[in-house]
Structure formats: C-alpha cells, structure tokens
Amino acid sequence: xxxxxxxxxxxxxxxxxxxxxxxxxxxxxxxxxxxxxxxxxxxxxxxxxxxxxxxxxxxxxxxxxxxxxxxxxxxxxxxxxxxxxxxxxxxxxxxxxxxxxxxxxxxxxxxxxxxxxxxxxxxxxxxxxxxxxxxxxxxxxxxxxxxxxxxxxxxxxxxxxxxxxxxxxxxxxxxxxxxxxxxxxxxxxxxxxxxxxxxxxxxxxxxxxxxxxxxxxxxxxxxxxxxxxxxxxxxxxxxxxxxxxxxxxxxxxxxxxxxxxxxxxxxxxxxxxxxxxxxxxxxxxxxxxxxxxxxxxxxxxxxxxxxxxxxxxxxxxxxxxxxxxxxxxxxxxxxxxxxxxxxxxxxxxxxxxxxxxxxxxxxxxxxxxxxxxxxxxxxxxxxxxxxxxxxxxxxxxxxxxxxxxxxxxxxxxxxxxxxxxxxxxxxxxxxxxxxxxxxxxxxxxxxxxxxxxxxxxxxxxxxxxxxxxxxxxxxxxxxxxxxxxxxxxxxxxxxxxxxxxxxxxxxxxxxxxxxxxxxxxxxxxxxxxxxxxxxxxxxxxxxxxxxxxxxxxxxxxxxxxxxxxxxxxxxxxxxxxxxxxxxxxxxxxxxxxxxxxxxxxxxxxxxxxxxxxxxxxxxxxxxxxxxxxxxxxxxxxxxxxxxxxx
Numbered sequence: 001x002x003x004x005x006x007x008x009x010x011x012x013x014x015x016x017x018x019x020x021x022x023x024x025x026x027x028x029x030x031x032x033x034x035x036x037x038x039x040x041x042x043x044x045x046x047x048x049x050x051x052x053x054x055x056x057x058x059x060x061x062x063x064x065x066x067x068x069x070x071x072x073x074x075x076x077x078x079x080x081x082x083x084x085x086x087x088x089x090x091x092x093x094x095x096x097x098x099x100x101x102x103x104x105x106x107x108x109x110x111x112x113x114x115x116x117x118x119x120x121x122x123x124x125x126x127x128x129x130x131x132x133x134x135x136x137x138x139x140x141x142x143x144x145x146x147x148x149x150x151x152x153x154x155x156x157x158x159x160x161x162x163x164x165x166x167x168x169x170x171x172x173x174x175x176x177x178x179x180x181x182x183x184x185x186x187x188x189x190x191x192x193x194x195x196x197x198x199x200x201x202x203x204x205x206x207x208x209x210x211x212x213x214x215x216x217x218x219x220x221x222x223x224x225x226x227x228x229x230x231x232x233x234x235x236x237x238x239x240x241x242x243x244x245x246x247x248x249x250x251x252x253x254x255x256x257x258x259x260x261x262x263x264x265x266x267x268x269x270x271x272x273x274x275x276x277x278x279x280x281x282x283x284x285x286x287x288x289x290x291x292x293x294x295x296x297x298x299x300x301x302x303x304x305x306x307x308x309x310x311x312x313x314x315x316x317x318x319x320x321x322x323x324x325x326x327x328x329x330x331x332x333x334x335x336x337x338x339x340x341x342x343x344x345x346x347x348x349x350x351x352x353x354x355x356x357x358x359x360x361x362x363x364x365x366x367x368x369x370x371x372x373x374x375x376x377x378x379x380x381x382x383x384x385x386x387x388x389x390x391x392x393x394x395x396x397x398x399x400x401x402x403x404x405x406x407x408x409x410x411x412x413x414x415x416x417x418x419x420x421x422x423x424x425x426x427x428x429x430x431x432x433x434x435x436x437x438x439x440x441x442x443x444x445x446x447x448x449x450x451x452x453x454x455x456x457x458x459x460x461x462x463x464x465x466x467x468x469x470x471x472x473x474x475x476x477x478x479x480x481x482x483x484x485x486x487x488x489x490x491x492x493x494x495x496x497x498x499x500x501x502x503x504x505x506x507x508x509x510x511x512x513x514x515x516x517x518x519x520x521x522x523x524x525x526x527x528x529x530x531x532x533x534x535x536x537x538x539x540x541x542x543x544x545x546x547x548x549x550x551x552x553x554x555x556x557x558x559x560x561x562x563x564x565x566x567x568x569x570x571x572x573x574x575x576x577x578x579x580x581x582x583x584x585x586x587x588x589x590x591x592x593x594x595x596x597x598x599x600x601x602x603x604x605x606x607x608x609x610x611x612x613x614x615x616x617x618x619x620x621x622x623x624x625x626x627x628x629x630x631x632x633x634x635x636x637x638x639x640x641x642x643x644x645x646x
Contacts, residue, residue: 010049013038017046018075021056024107024125025074025088026097031107032073034114035123047073057093061100062335072100096126098331098397099159101339105220105255106159106175112259113164122287123162127174131155133200134193156193157400161215161288169280172215178252179399180222181347182409184229184476191230191237198245213281218274219249225495227251229476231269248274326390327397330377337362339398341370342377342387346395346410348445349434350384358449381431389426403427443515443552443587444494450590450623451498475535490535495547500644507644510547516565518557529568533576548581550625550641555588562586562631569633583630583641590623 013036020036021027033043050056058073074097077090088096096103103125114120131154160175176190194217197203203214221227227249238244247267254262264274334342344359345351351359356367371378377391387395392414396406404427407414413430434441475490492512500507512532516525536546553561565584573579630641 010046013042014046014049017043018050018055021073022075022088023123025093026059026061026072026100026103027107027125028072028104029070031111034111035120059097059332061097061332092126094328095397095400098327098394099126099400100331101398102159102177102179102400105177108255109175109218109220110160110162113166116259117164117166120162120164121284123160123164124288125160127158127161127288129156129158129197134196154189154193156190156197163281163285165284166275169275169278170282170284171275171278172213172281172285173218174215175218175220177220178222178226179401181343182399182406183411184226184233186409187230188233188237191234192239195238195242195245199239199242213283213285214245216246216248216275216278219247220255221249221251223253224251225475227265228269231265231267232476234267246278327394330390330394331398334373337366338370338373341367342374342391343395345374345378345385346387346391348441348448349386349429350381350438350441351445352383352385355445355449356385358453361452386429386431386434389428392427392429439554440493440515440517443517443554444513446587446623447513447515447552447590447625448494448496451496451625453622454624454626488531488534490531498642500642502644505644507642509642509644510545511550511641512547514549514551515554516551516557516561517554518561522564522568525565526568529572532580533572533578536576536578536580546580548583548641550630551582551584552590553584553586555586559586566631566633573633579634583632583639585630585641589629590625590627591621592624592627 016036017032017038020032024031024035029043033040036043038046055076056073057076058071060069061072062069074088074093077088077093107125110120110123110125134154134156158174159177161173163170163172165171178187198214219230221230230249231247234244234247244267248264250262250264259274262274263271266272266277341356341360344356348355353364353367353371356362357364360367371385374391377388377394378385379388392407392412393403396403399406401409404414407427413433414427415430416425416427475492476487490512493515494513496511496513498509498511500509514528520528532546532549551565553565562584569580569582569584625641626645628638628640628645630639632639
C-alpha cells in the first residue's frame with residue numbers, strides 16, 4: 001500500500017515537472033523547480049528518471065558568470081502525453097531558444113511574482129495570439145507619422161502570459177520586453193493590435209464595460225526615453241470610444257533594484273506601484289491551447305474551446321530546420337561577451353578593434369580573441385568590422401524578427417545575396433551606401449570612443465544603466481497647442497548619458513550628438529535645428545529637461561560653419577523664447593596628443609644628475625570631448641560640454 005502511494009506521488013511529480021518544462025521551455029532549472037513546486041532533490045530525481053524516455057532536449061546557454069552555465073531543457077514535440085495540447089512545434093522551440101535573452105528578462109519578473117503571489121495558476125513563455133483573433137474592424141484615428149507597414153494587423157508575440165492570485169486579486173498579465181535598437185514606431189502597431197484584441201466578445205461580455213479579465217500589459221523598455229515615448233504611443237492606440245487598457249511599464253535600469261523600490265508607470269503616465277490600478281479578474285481563466293502541426297498553433301487566451309485534437313506522433317529527436325541550423329549553433333556557442341560585442345558591431349558598423357576596446361572597456365587582447373570567435377558572423381573592411389549575413393540573421397532571430405523586418409526596423413541598408421548552397425538568399429549590408437557616409441560615421445565613432453576613454457582620466461564614463469543608444473534613433477514628441485503640425489520626429493546622430501564623478505557627488509548629463517560636415521544648405525540646417533526647438537516643447541512634458549545638444553563640425557567646413565551655426569541657434573532662441581543648452585566645437589579641437597608606452601627595451605638616461613630608466617613611447621592622438629573647447633550661442637569664451645567639469 002505504501003509503495004503504491006509512492007508510485008502515484010512520483011507520477012504526479014513527473015507530470016508537474018513536464019508541465020513546467022512545457023510551459024517555460026529553455027528556462028533555468030530554478031524556475032522550473034519553483035513553477036512545479038518541487039524541491040531540488042525531487043527535481044533532479046525526476047530529470048534522471050526522464051532520461052531513458054528521451055522526452056526532453058537539453059542545451060546550454062552561456063550566461064557570462066563564474067559558475068558553469070546551467071543545463072536548460074525543453075519538451076520534445078509530441079512527447080508530452082497528456083500535455084500534448086499545450087506543446088510547441090519544432091520551429092517554435094527554435095525561435096524560443098534564439099530569443100532566450102528576452103525570455104529570461106520576462107521570466108525574471110515571473111520568479112519575483114511567484115515568490116509574492118499566493119499561487120500561480122499558469123504561465124506560458126513565449127506565447128503568440130494568432131492574426132485571426134486580432135482582425136477586428138475598429139474605427140480608429142491613425143497617427144500621421146506612422147508608416148503604413150506598421151498599421152497592418154499582425155499576430156501578437158508576447159514573452160510571457162499568465163494568471164496568478166495576488167492579495168485576493170486574480171491578475172491576468174502579458175509581458176513584452178523591448179529588444180532595443182529598433183524603430184520606436186513599431187510598438188505603436190503592437191499597441192493597436194493589443195487594443196483590437198480587447199474588442200473580442202469574450203473580453204467585453206457586457207456592453208460599454210471593460211472587463212477585468214483582460215490582461216494587464218507589462219512592458220520592459222530599453223531606457224527612460226523609450227518609456228515616455230511608449231506612453232505617448234499607448235494613449236493614441238485605442239480605437240473609437242475605447243479607453244486605454246491597463247499598462248505597467250519600466251526600464252531595464254530598474255530591474256537591478258528591489259521590487260518594492262522599482263519605478264513603474266501606468267497608462268496615464270503616473271508613477272505608481274505595480275498592480276496598483278488593477279481591480280482583478282472575475283474568475284480564473286482557462287489555460288490557452290497551443291496546438292502543433294497544421295492546426296491552429298495558438299488559440300485565444302482565456303477562451304475555452306472544444307476542438308478535436310488529433311494524435312501527434314512523438315519525435316525521437318528535434319529536427320533542426322536548415323535555415324535555423326547555423327543560427328542555433330552560433331547561439332549555443334557564443335558567450336555573453338561575444339554576444340555583447342556582436343550587438344555593438346551591429347549598432348555601429350566599421351568599428352575598429354581600438355574603438356571596441358574603448359567602448360566595451362576591455363583589453364585589446366580580449367577584443368581580438370572575441371573577434372576570432374566571431375569570424376563567421378562579422379567581416380573586416382579597411383580596418384573596421386561589420387556584420388556578415390550570418391550575423392544579421394543571428395541578431396534578427398535574437399530580437400524575434402525576420403532578417404528583412406529587423407533590418408528595416410534598424411534602418412540598415414541591405415541587399416540580398418544568394419547562399420553557397422543555392423537554397424535561399426541572405427541579407428548583407430550595402431557597404432557602397434555605407435561608404436558614402438564613412439566620414440560622417442567615423443566622426444560619430446571617434447566621439448563616442450573618446451568619451452568612453454575619458455574614464456582613464458577619472459573624469460567621465462557612460463552610464464551603464466543606459467548603454468549606447470543606436471545612431472539615427474527616433475524621438476517622438478507632440479507640440480502643445482498646435483493643430484497643423486502636432487507631431488515632431490527628431491533623429492539625432494547619437495545619444496547617450498554621461499556621469500562626471502566630482503568628490504562625493506555624480507553629475508549626470510544627457511546629450512544628443514549632431515555631426516555637421518557642412519554639406520547641407522542654410523535653409524536645410526535651419527529646418528533641422530527647428531525640430532529640436534519644437535521637440536523641446538513636448539520633451540518638457542514627457543521627460544523633463546531637454547538633453548544637451550552637442551554639435552561637432554568637420555574641420556573641412558572651417559570656422560565659418562561654426563559661426564553660422566552659432567548665429568542660427570541664437571536666432572532660434574529668440575524665435576521660440578527658450579534657450580536650449582547647445583554647444584558647438586570643431587572636430588580637430590577635440591583631439592589631443594599624449595604619449596603611450598610601447599613594448600621594447602628600456603634605456604638608461606641622466607636627468608638632473610640621476611640615472612633613470614626611460615621606456616620607449618609613441619605619440620597617440622585621441623578624441624577628448626571633455627576638453628574646454630566648446631562654444632555657446634550668445635556667450636564668449638570656451639566652455640565644458642558636461643556638468644561637473646568646471
């Protein structure tokens with residue numbers, strides 16, 4: 001009798017563990033353990049018992065820590081038995097493994113909520129709402145600056161969806177993680193489709209009433225500026241006579257803080273604790289069905305449907321699709337540092353190894369070792385490195401997009417190229433178009449690498465919480481009181497955050513960088529500068545103080561261009577009755593020479609009657625934006641561009 005009870009108990013543990021692995025594929029063992037409600041000893045026993053049955057696939061994902069990376073596992077398609085309706089297909093498992101960096105962030109929040117909630121009924125990561133569930137005719141007002149490609153109905157891809165009981169409230173939630181570096185207008189299409197999803201009858205059973213059964217949209221943005229931009233787009237996403245859905249948004253930088261100290265913003269732009277404006281669902285929603293094969297891959301959440309489920313044969317091994325085989329191998333092989341370096345090369349093409357060592361704050365030897373391992377993902381041209389077709393494919397899959405869609409969102413100029421096996425085409429960067437802006441890009445890279453190198457002087461460093469912002473990043477603002485031109489799109493060449501350590505205080509400076517080569521006419525330059533002043537009117541309402549505008553003028557344009565730029569800025573200060581913190585400097589004035597020790601035999605020299613050793617040195621020139629060479633409109637003399645340097 002005792003043995004029979006123990007056997008049934010063991011079967012129940014196996015079922016719960018398989019369900020955890022099935023719902024959260026490629027997650028860490030600790031999360032599977034907490035989700036299944038097992039101890040570490042019980043989980044290890046269940047995993048050992050499942051090995052002979054060959055129902056799971058295992059893989060490692062380097063996390064960059066000192067400890068060895070944990071072994072992650074996923075349930076094979078068709079091998080789940082009674083869990084078959086919720087299984088993922090082979091392609092979906094591959095996509096989940098490629099987007100594991102985003103899924104880990106969403107699952108980090110799930111682990112926190114599991115420790116706080118009374119129970120977690122179910123959670124699925126990832127999850128997709130089919131296009132058929134979001135194609136609802138809704139009268140809506142479209143924003144004029146949103147491209148038509150972002151206004152189409154599409155499937156909703158969430159990093160996490162679930163339901164839990166927290167403080168006597170049944171809370172349904174979805175989580176979306178910002179991949180970073182993409183066009184912010186893409187989120188507008190996601191928000192519109194999400195509000196269309198709410199129009200389905202299962203969520204609005206009563207007329208003119210928003211049901212609490214609809215999930216709360218939780219978003220993790222890349223930085224604070226992206227938070228404010230997404231809040232602005234969220235307010236314009238609802239359809240006709242529709243209120244904005246509940247929203248909770250934060251930034252990457254707040255994930256390192258404790259949960260009770262984390263900053264969250266609701267749909268009204270108000271700073272409040274998480275779940276503060278959530279009333280709770282009326283009932284526990286059923287777990288959504290996810291059918292593999294030719295059947296509907298994803299059924300709407302919270303909707304019980306009776307659909308005959310045909311038997312799915314169990315596969316002995318997970319077949320890797322040809323177009324994903326190489327990408328999966330690279331994903332499994334690359335370390336955390338190599339993935340960071342690859343993303344940096346994608347953001348800034350034609351980076352030199354010296355630039356990489358400065359921006360990443362690595363030793364040059366570490367950079368060269370990583371570049372050797374990234375030989376198949378990046379290529380070299382004129383001493384700089386850029387992404388290869390395999391590198392573009394890998395970054396796109398990691399962000400959860402197709403290569404062409406990701407290149408469009410990142411504003412890459414690409415062209416298709418046939419593969420060696422003639423089984424398809426890949427994308428490659430258009431280096432001819434990039435070479436036309438080679439000097440312009442070189443000025444941006446010199447400024448950023450020089451600013452990162454100022455840490456050796458104990459003066460400046462980039463804010464690690466807000467890493468490098470991709471050049472040509474969109475910033476959306478609304479002009480208050482304007483009906484003809486309400487929206488302004490500002491596209492600076494680069495943006496960033498700088499901290500200056502001064503005694504016991506830290507001075508923070510947000511900046512936008514504009515590089516001027518003197519190739520545009522006065523009228524075009526005037527229109528470009530006016531956008532900054534128009535954006536400052538909306539920026540004050542969204543974020544607060546406008547970032548400092550740093551203009552770097554090419555030395556080929558001369559001092560004449562610098563004086564012209566200063567006059568235009570002074571003229572616009574009087575026209576808009578506001579003074580922006582703008583600084584102008586020539587590129588050659590930012591460069592300084594200093595001696596650098598090199599390897600070689602030292603020699604004895606006599607200095608002031610004393611014998612000393614002198615190491616061989618060479619003169620090196622680097623860009624130093626911390627120099628006092630900047631000019632301001634309406635003022636005399638030279639200034640520092642960052643706070644805390646005076």
